[in-house]
Amino acid sequence: MFSVQTYQNRRSELQKRVSKGILLFLGNIENPINFEHNTYPFRQDSTFLYYFGISAPYIAALIDLDNDNTIVFGNELSIDDIVWTGQQESLKEKSLKCGVQDTRPFQQLALYLQQAKANNRTIHYLPPYQSSSKLLLGELLQLNPKDISPSASFIKAVVAQRSIKEPQEIAEIEKALAVSTEMHLLAMRTAQIGLQERHVTAAIQHYASDQNCSFAYPPIVTIHGEILHNAYQQNVLKEGDMILNDSGAETAMGYAADLTRTFPVSGRFTPRQRELYQVVLQAFEAARDSLKPGVRFKDIHLLAARHLVEELIGVGLMKGNPEEAVQAHAHTLFFQCGLGHMMGLDVHDMEDLGEQYVGYTEDEPKDTSTFGLKSLRLGRELQPGFVVTVEPGIYIIPELIDIWKKENKLSQFINYDVLESYRDFGGIRIEDNFLITDNGFRLLGPELIKSVEDIENYRINHVQ
Template sequence: MFAKETYVARRRQLKESVGSGLLLFLGNDECGMNYEDNTYNYRQDSSFLYFWGLSYAGLAAVIDIDEDREIIFGDELTIDHIVWMGTQPTLHEKAQRVGVTETLPLAELKKYVEKVVAQKRTVHYLPPYRAEHRLKLMDLLGVKPGAEMPSIPFIKGIVNLRNYKTEEEIAEIERACDVTAEMHLEAMRVLRVGMKEHEVAAALEAVAQVHGCNLSFPTIATVCGQTLHNHYHGHTVKEEEMLLVDAGAETAMGYAGDMSSTICAGKKFTSRQKDIYDIQVAAHQAAVNALKPGVYFRDVYDLSCRVICEGLKGLGLMKGNPADAVEQGAHAMFFPCGLGHMMGLDVHDMENLGEVWVGYDGQPKSTQFGRKSLRLARKLEPGFVLTIEPGIYFIPELMDYWKAEHRFTDFINYEKLESYRDFTGLRNEEDYLITATGARRLGKKIPLTTEEVEAMR
């Protein structure tokens, strides 16, 4: 937890930004896996963490801007809780640690909200992302599930704070990134032909845990890297395959790291793998070199796409003008996802508040296949923390689908492409802070090029 002044200042800035009404924060509850008491690892809502610092289930909080009150709602533990879960500070003690003096039992929340509604004042709330949030909003405000109307001023107020990372946040994110780097280095050390994917996942996840970290997202460790979010880890790794690892640590405070690496199963990549890998590294480095304040991230994305198209043209997989290919969306055959995203208390920072506010500054997103998956497009500013993760994928289902529809036959050499059907996919990912003049990589460096990866094998 940061010093209480941090939380006090954040709440004050938010209050000034929204101006009036009641800001309602719903903390996350426990979630049962297969019955109520067999819970997943508890994760507090990130905006609750950001403004109230407390990572406990069963809390809510309000900032009553008009009446200048800040209240945390929650219940004290009974002796039964203590026997099972141990002693905790009282709610009042917890609240004081984050500069809040007023606490009330959870049952008082509904009365408080109803009073504000009766006074015809605005109750601002955030978009629900768990069923429990919908139930609570229905109970507190009578909002029909699915018909919630989250507060845009509340969302914008939070985004405008959380998007700009402070020194103390950057230090914490860098801790997450250092552990994340160790996870990838461990994967590179332990991987051997004949291992199961989940053995590598076990080894790298243990590194996070040894450092007292959680995972910031479910690990990807797959020889089928063409499936972007592949969580099946039952394959045996074979000679000449590549293992794509996308994994990250989350510190006890909730800050995330997120890196990817693609590792040769044996000592060396094949020459076909090297050719594609080198193109991806070129796209990666072009993107990193372009990072600085004032640059639109959508332009960095376009740049990386063009580098990929140029490289693939060199191999005969694409043809025509790379810039035109990118503009029309032909690159998405090989790179159907985004180049990067904001990162902070969430690995896709504030995804629950809406990418249009977080990554697009309120501007609409493209609907083009591939480009629509870009989570970040806005003009970069100092304090932004983001990932850079171009990739090149050969997705048989997409090849068949586009080929049957004769899509982009001017840009894609489908005949040549057929011989890459079994290539799978690769990406490398690093985390960057936008500085006053450029960008700085966060966390220990992990191997990026084929030479650097091979040196670890």
């Protein structure tokens, strides 16, 4: 946990942003895998961590704005609990560490909220993303879960606060990135012809665990980099394959890293792989160098797309005017997703609160219908204190090519005949994490090798 003062200051700032009523915070529960007592690893709700820092299941908290009171609700361990888990730090002790004096049994929460409702007081709550939280909200507020209506003012207040990272949060993110950088170098050393993708994942998971970290998200370690969220890791590594490794560590305090590198199994890129890797790297560098306050991330996304098109024209996969091609969204045959997202306590920071609040604004809402843009998680103007990812890529998806080619879609920009020989190419992505500063940006964490030459030299020198 951070200092007591940290959590008190955060809650005090939040109270200034919402005028009256009760702010309700629900912690997460232990979710069963296949029966009640065999559960997934517990992960506390990130907003609860931000304001209270308590990583324990089956607790809740509220800030009573009208009475200037903060309460944590939960149950102390019974002797039956102690038999199974041993004596643990009490809820009272945990609460004092975040500056909350008032702790009460969990069952008193419902009565507190019912009395508030009876007095026509406003109860603010955030969007529940777990089924258990939806059911609990319905029970606490005597609502049909279908009628749950989160508080927009509460959401906006939390987003405004959590978006601007404190120096101590940046330090935690950089801890995660230090571990993640070593994970990626280990992956480059581990991957060899004849192994399976899962062997690489196992190696980096072991390393993260040794550093008291977990994965911030299920890692994507695959020779089929064209599959954006590929979870299958049973393929055997072969000569000529590239591995796309999208993996990041999460610190014990819940802060994430998110890095991607693509490298050749054999140690050297083929000429075609090298050529398209350079295309992605050039787009990455152009997008990175455009990061600064006041610039819309959507515009940086489109800038990266334009650079991809310009370079793909040089390769022979595209043709025509680059600006017109991007306006027609022709680049989405190769780059179907967004350039990046916010990052912090969540790898896709605060997306449980709604992209319309986190990545966009009411004045400039998200385009939810256009292929490519509908997958752009962040479009708003950047501000000092934001932490963002930049992750352009090229993804050659045979099924998508077949659909477009059959329709002769945007053939004025796509060289379909040339593209046929690339059908089995795969995918390439390069990703780093950045802090937006007052004047520009700062790369977070140690710099991880990304040039063709550095990757090839590292692979050749470290793999026997």
